[in-house]
Amino acid sequence: MELITVSKKTEKHNPELAAIFHQMASCYRYLGAKHRFRVMAYDSANRTINNLKNDISEYAGKNDGLHELKGIGESIGEKIIEYLHTGKINTFDQLKKKVPLGLLELMDINGLGPATVKTLHRRLHINNKEELIAAIEAGKLENLKGFASKKVENIKRGLKLFKQAHSRMLLWDAQRTGEDILQQVLQLPGIKKAALAGSLRRKKETIGDIDIVATADKKDWKKIVTRFASLPQTDRVLAKGDTRAAIVLKGSGTQVDLRLVQAHEYGAALLYFTGSKEHNIALRALARAQGYKLNEYGVFDAVTDRKLPGTTEEEIYRLFDLQFIPPELREAGREIETARKKHIPGLLQLKDMKGDLHLHSTWSDGADEIETIARYICKEFPAYEYIVITDHSPSERVAHGLQPADFTDLFREIERINKKLGKNLVKKGAEVDILANGSLDLPNELLQHLDWVVASIHSGFKKDNTERLLKACANKYVNCIGHPWGRLINRRDGYDVDWNKLFEILNKTGTAIEINAQPDRLDLPDYLVKEAVAAGVMIAIGTDAHALTQFDFMQLGVSVARRGWCEKANILNTHSWKRMEQFRKIKLQWGNSDKL
Ligand SMILES: [Zn+2]
Ligand SMILES: [Zn+2]
Known part of the structure; x- marks a missing residue:
């Protein structure tokens, strides 16, 4: 592969290039199942470029710089070089002739997959968002086979969120x-x-x-x-x-x-x-x-x-x-x-943070090895005293969730790395799934050996999930509820929760609640953080990082906490690991669900 010379240092290619790869993935998705490997490749290239710390031209300027990036093979690498030289990608220009651009935009709307878009295009000649809105207003969708009123409702909701996403970033x-x-x-x-x-x-x-x-x-x-x-x-x-x-x-x-x-x-x-x-x-x-x-x-x-x-x-x-x-x-x-009254509190600051309580490695769906993560943290976040590896549990099949049997090897790997580092930086954790009935998808016999357990809901977003969350809190090994509301900003509304009830039980059981600092989650949101703190609940900030650059999201978590009037003392991971252990011990002594 040919090298390119980095001409203008200030130029920023990543957003546009990532958007092109996203659209190429959408084109192939529209063109059918035989292109599924291309869809995966371009989705992955889009994610990689979005997560880069530096501009893509800097990687392209180094020998093998592109090859070392996750998900960038020979073919996509060539397209990157072509884009950097000419400002466009020929294959994409060809694809655009086969799939109208308006249809690609439609596929970005939540609730509209390629099959639905194809039906709308063929049967109602809908080519873009405006025509879709007009068709909905004229009641044309209800007459289509396979378009139940619930499906039409979902499309309407998707359109609303889509509009929001394009006016507010x-x-x-x-x-x-x-x-x-x-x-x-x-x-x-x-x-x-x-x-x-x-x-x-x-x-x-x-x-x-x-x-x-x-x-x-x-x-x-x-x-x-x-x-x-x-x-x-x-x-x-x-x-x-x-x-x-x-x-x-x-x-x-x-x-x-x-x-x-x-x-x-x-x-x-x-x-x-x-x-x-x-x-x-x-x-x-x-x-x-x-x-x-x-x-x-x-x-x-x-x-x-x-x-x-x-x-x-x-x-x-x-x-x-x-x-x-x-x-x-x-x-x-x-x-x-x-x-x-001179009572404005001293708000939490980024420098108060002593560790990250939610992150993923290659042991599930993260991009980096635990050792790479640990060395990066030592270098870039020298004030951190601990990070908890919270990889996914068995139910998360797409995320390659860990089976109970995998944990022995995981523990051994973490111990090996800590020994090499000469300090106990890396803690053993897991992000367990809260199943539909509120039970967890890893057994207590395993959870008891973990240093920190985050329990999260990853399915069933349309109903009231209060009972599921309460049941998870009742497990004495669960230390924190992850992304408690389940919303994705501009993409998915959060499910219903009786927050007063949840905060009461979190407080009673000694369970923390998370501010998930992913840019599109920020979950809990600021106004609920304020209520949780008022109810005596401890807050844990986790980046949910899936790549090295995402550890910087901690500043977003801190911003949410500040908007929620949090001081340092309200945030669990401003404390030493010793304090964290005390927090866990109190819950273990409290026992379990029969006391609720
Ligand atoms: Zn999660
Ligand atoms: Zn996670």
């Missing part, structure tokens, strides 16, 4: 895009300070637009706005004025707004554009009551209109005799009242 994606653009803004000549604002700064789970507030001398504004509008990522310019510009990014279609203010207005502007709107309204009301006027330019005396000093957010909050309110809390709940 995941926090993780927004964070990466936002930080990238922010770095470029900071390099524009004349910029003194710049920061991300809006819901991205508040770390909401999904983000609409990206907002950036920056300061510069007024004389430089015009030049800055022009330079911003012509950043290499710009697809089109929505607005270009004296003080602001709005662009739409290539590929993702994300809107980015830049607002320029003078140095002395920076704090007020940042506060204003960070929001939330409700927080701003509450703050302005408080200002009025104190004889001030607050807007995006500053704080003013309501009578004389004189501007009060205060160029930072901290100074502005202080003017109103409030404690500084971290952006994650600015949602017009109880934060202003709490800040007035």
Whole structure:
């Protein structure tokens, strides 16, 4: 395979290339079962590229760099090189002639498989999403054979989530895009300070637009706005004025707004554009009551209109005799009242984390060997004192779940690695399935030998799952409930749970609840985290990492915890392993279900 020279370091190919491979997989899926190996190959290439730490061109620039990536064989490797050279892939162009692009988009809608899409295309001549919506509205689907009303309902729900996904992106994606653009803004000549604002700064789970507030001398504004509008990522310019510009990014279609203010207005502007709107309204009301006027330019005396000093957010909050309110809390709940009483807690920080309690290795569906993971953690997360390998259990056949007999070898492997590392970093765990009747798919005789047991639901998402979860809590070997709600943001709604009941039993049995930090899970969500903590439940943050780059998701878990008002003490894995063992011991002493 030929090497390519890395020309422009800033160029980012991964998102577009991953999207092409995803669409190629969809094409082959549509074309039928005889292409199933191609479907698997392109799905796997899509996942690999999405998980890369560096741009694909950097791997392609190294001898054998592409071959060393999981799921990239000779044929796909050649297509990557072709794409890097020419910006397109000939095979994909050919495929697009066979499968209309609109149909590929349809297959991304939850509830629409290739067979359904084919039927819709052949029988109702539906070519895209718009035509599907029109057909549903005209009641045409109900007349089709095999389209029961429940199926039509599922398609409608899928369409709704699909629409949501295209207007609001995941926090993780927004964070990466936002930080990238922010770095470029900071390099524009004349910029003194710049920061991300809006819901991205508040770390909401999904983000609409990206907002950036920056300061510069007024004389430089015009030049800055022009330079911003012509950043290499710009697809089109929505607005270009004296003080602001709005662009739409290539590929993702994300809107980015830049607002320029003078140095002395920076704090007020940042506060204003960070929001939330409700927080701003509450703050302005408080200002009025104190004889001030607050807007995006500053704080003013309501009578004389004189501007009060205060160029930072901290100074502005202080003017109103409030404690500084971290952006994650600015949602017009109880934060202003709490800040007035000076009771805003010291929120959890990333550096408080002492370990990861949920991750997968090649022993089930993870991409990396345990030893590779352990060495990576030692290097990249030196503060971690422990990581728990929680590979899947037998019911997860697609994920190559472990059989009870496999655990002897697994234990031996973990002990070997710890010995080699000279410390007990790697702990023995499992992610067991909570079956339909609430029982687990691994026996207690095995679970008792594990250091940490996460129990999760992986099937039956449409019913109320409270009873299943309660029964799992009743097992004295279960330490944590994994991704408790089962939702996938923008793709699948969570199942019904009686949260009050669940929190009560978690607390009673000494079982923790997880914040699963996968970007599309963030499960528990922030508002339920707040309720769980209030009910006395301990929180465990797990990345559920299936590849090395996913350990960075810990920062997302921390963001959710912060939005849930968590302090360090509320989070189990900010503690030493000794404390973790005590937590487990209390549950073992408590016994089991007959006490519920
Ligand atoms: Zn899981
Ligand atoms: Zn998992």
